[in-house]
Amino acid sequence: MADSVVAEDQKFSLKEVLDTFKLCLTENKEVYLEHYVAGWRGLVKFLNSLGSVFGFISKDAVNKIKILVGYLEGDNGSQYVTIQSMMKYELDSGLVDLTKRGNHPESGCRTLLRLHRALRWLELFLERLRTSSEDGKTSVMCADAYNESLAQHHPWVIRKAAGMAFCMLPGRLAFLEVMNVGTPEQVVAMLGEALPLISEVYQITEELYAQNNMLDLP
Numbered sequence: 001m002a003d004s005v006v007a008e009d010q011k012f013s014l015k016e017v018l019d020t021f022k023l024c025l026t027e028n029k030e031v032y033l034e035h036y037v038a039g040w041r042g043l044v045k046f047l048n049s050l051g052s053v054f055g056f057i058s059k060d061a062v063n064k065i066k067i068l069v070g071y072l073e074g075d076n077g078s079q080y081v082t083i084q085s086m087m088k089y090e091l092d093s094g095l096v097d098l099t100k101r102g103n104h105p106e107s108g109c110r111t112l113l114r115l116h117r118a119l120r121w122l123e124l125f126l127e128r129l130r131t132s133s134e135d136g137k138t139s140v141m142c143a144d145a146y147n148e149s150l151a152q153h154h155p156w157v158i159r160k161a162a163g164m165a166f167c168m169l170p171g172r173l174a175f176l177e178v179m180n181v182g183t184p185e186q187v188v189a190m191l192g193e194a195l196p197l198i199s200e201v202y203q204i205t206e207e208l209y210a211q212n213n214m215l216d217l218p
């Protein structure tokens with residue numbers, strides 16, 4: 001995928017993603033949009049290294065990253081420093097379609113909500129990967145995590161396509177190798193470090209959307 005948002009020749013590094021999620025939270029537990037988006041960029045690098053069968057997923061994630069980067073770098077970028085400030089700004093300015101799609105089909109809030117839901121999938125998947133046995137199947141872990149999270153927000157055709165793509169995932173050992181950390185034991189240890197961070201960012205964001213009745217933005 002040739003795209004400036006996620007350069008193809010860059011190698012995925014789990015450490016890099018971990019570092020990015022470490023930077024996500026402010027002292028007051030607000031979530032920096034810049035680092036949140038950077039975390040997704042890193043993850044998309046990983047997805048791209050798995051081959052073109054995942055292209056439709058990567059493309060959707062990149063589109064959403066681009067929308068958010070557009071806001072961050074736009075005239076009102078200062079309103080988009082944290083997810084909290086973005087929500088306040090967009091809600092106060094009437095920039096969010098709350099019940100049906102209308103004038104703001106690409107608001108920051110609805111775009112980020114899609115990535116936020118995917119972050120729950122990631123958390124569930126990585127926890128399965130971390131605790132799996134040597135012969136655990138990544139395709140099953142991925143499908144189970146998907147069915148428990150994102151699938152409920154996707155129509156049949158997307159669920160079907162995603163299910164087919166999951167079958168093409170490499171085995172557990174090859175999968176752990178692509179993370180560029182070291183031995184499987186080292187990867188597992190790093191996942192143990194990354195998961196609480198991902199989980200905290202997810203929980204804070206989930207509460208924000210819930211408080212603002214925005215968990216079902218169209």
Ligand SMILES: CCCCCCCC/C=C\CCCCCCCC(=O)N[C@@H](COP(=O)(O)O)[C@H](O)/C=C/CCCCCCCCCCCCC
Pocket residue numbers: 014017043044046047056057058060061114115117118121126142146150153158162169218
């Ligand atoms: C720590 C490293 C190991 C794991 C690395 C995982 C890398 C994953 C990278 C990216 C994940 C992609 C995130 C996809 C976001 C999907 C957002 C979404 O739900 N979009 C749908 C709704 O959008 P709107 O139409 O409302 O704008 C859209 O319809 C979706 C289209 C594409 C299909 C999405 C399927 C998602 C499957 C979950 C990811 C599987 C990745 C497997 C690789 C291990």
